Amino acid sequence: MAHYASDLAADDIAAYLKSHEQKSLLRFLTCGSVDDGKSTLIGRLLYESKLVFEDQLDALYADSHKSGTQGNRLDLALLVDGLASEREQGITIDVAYRFFSTEKRKFIVADTPGHEQYTRNMATGASTADLAIILVDARKGILTQTRRHSFIVSRLGIRNIVVAVNKMDLVDYDAAVFRRIEREYRLLARALGTEPDITAIPISALEGDNVIEPGASMPWYDGPTLMDHLEQVEIGGDRSDKPFRLPVQWVNRPNLDFRGFAGQIAGGFVGVGDPVTVLPSGRQSTVTGVIGANDDAQGAVAGQSVTLTLADEIDVSRGDMIVGTGAPAQTGDRFEATIIWMADEKMFPGRAYQIKTGSGTAQATLGPPKHRVDINTLAEEPARDLALNEIGVCPVTLDRTIAFDPYDDNRETGGFILIDKLTNATVGMGMIHHALNRSDNIHWQATDIGKIERAQMKGQRPCVVWFTGLSGSGKSTIANLVEKKLAANQAHTMLLDGDNVRHGLNKDLGFSDADRVENIRRVAEVARLMTEAGLITLVSFISPFRAERRLARDLVPDGEFFLVHVDTPLEVAEQRDPKGLYKKARAGRIPNFTGIGSAYERPEKPDLRIDTSALSADEAANRVIGELVARGIVPG
16 A cells, blocks of 8 residues: 555546656656765655655665664665665665656656766766756765766756755755855856756755755745756757657568568657658658557657558668658768766777667777866866776767767767677767768779689688787797798788787887777788788787777678687796797886786687697697688688
């Protein structure tokens, strides 16, 4: 039984449900610095709105006695801090979503973490919000996290901001304190370069002042309470007012007589008879049917999931976008975007990630940041990479053309996430600014002689044989012997060795992790070009990171990449130390040396593993040749 139920619900449940269904929905989040009272505030909203069930209330009394921080009083934060680790530490770690409603509106609130290391969780909660409540501790004022969260909120397009100056009870409800914080925040908003609708409200989440009812201790404040504002605020930017966008999520073809294109409308309105364009192909047609959840309809708006049928048999695939012909989206394979980095491992320019946008998935490579934002000063500063929770502007290059909008125009079609290809973990999120010119000006040039013809002239199958292993493992020696044996059989080869390439193509690169990533990216592209020439390309590089070895494999067709792990134990390689590098690294003269100051990520499933502590270089080379013969790369 609920702690509270309206008279309407008690008298006529059907009428209550119908009225509830027609209420507008407001999505909002709470954010701020650590211990600003976010969870307590949400707990207060739920409790004072009489939306706590009796069993939840009983549990709250018990938990307050066991884990609470308010003595014998109810600890309302525990209504939201659901994770055991949060209750033990007294902080919010994950994003906690809660649904509640009043007589006037429905709400979904995201309680987001305050700690800097959980900024990625806060950004996740903000990505779908219409309004942000930024809590500020009246005793502390504007802090670094206030700036960080405000910057993210502004970049994520949230234009309705409530500055809730909390813990006014701890500053004797001083109006001067509230007015000072309000002024400082408005200056901060101006510095962010946005024009949000800011409403500042002095509150005490603990005592309840100005949360649901006006606070008797603050007669000098004559504005709305927090709940009044949440119930009445008008949310601008209705997606139905935007140009029509339908990212195609599924091509529905149950039989030969029906072919429809399903997805959730990301913007605008579509109706039967509307002219539409399919992007990125640019093919045009007319809508002949709009099929919704229940029945055929004459039209549908943003937020609805539909299947469209078209008048013409044109090629439409999953990942395409159907748009209104009069207002098409941008297309391209390169754009500029703001990136919020969300992974413990740094973002490396040149490393390939999977990108997921409204138009599906693709492979993305991030260029060096144009700049990084200093959250304390909001200044743009130079950067070579992005670390956890850092924010920067980067060029993004895709392996295919997609359709998109600037994020400021449409959050659904202008936002994306970045995924690590090896772990499938989300490592970043981004907001697209605009296409970069190269997308429109650079095209593939068709040639009459291709890889097949070049390989036929050489009488062989092209491939990349990639040798990876620690310095001193014997990679270069084995690769050199393999090339000699292939040449003796009249094979056409090219050997790319790590040291040799650094004298020319990569002489501008150092040995930081970021430079190592770029080093391998360039070599992988060269190796791909060598296979286009029909050559058997031998690559001997430490190549310490799995992601770059995966990039090299993905650049050539299946069956044309052969990974050889020259697996020599570190102690054996260090004993050999043919160039004296390990000795220098141990002495601190070579920072970031693989195996000493920088990690080597062992291949999990190499095509061939060679233990040079058990095989001679000649025996190892013969093993490689034998594998190439078995795979039909070279004749036996």
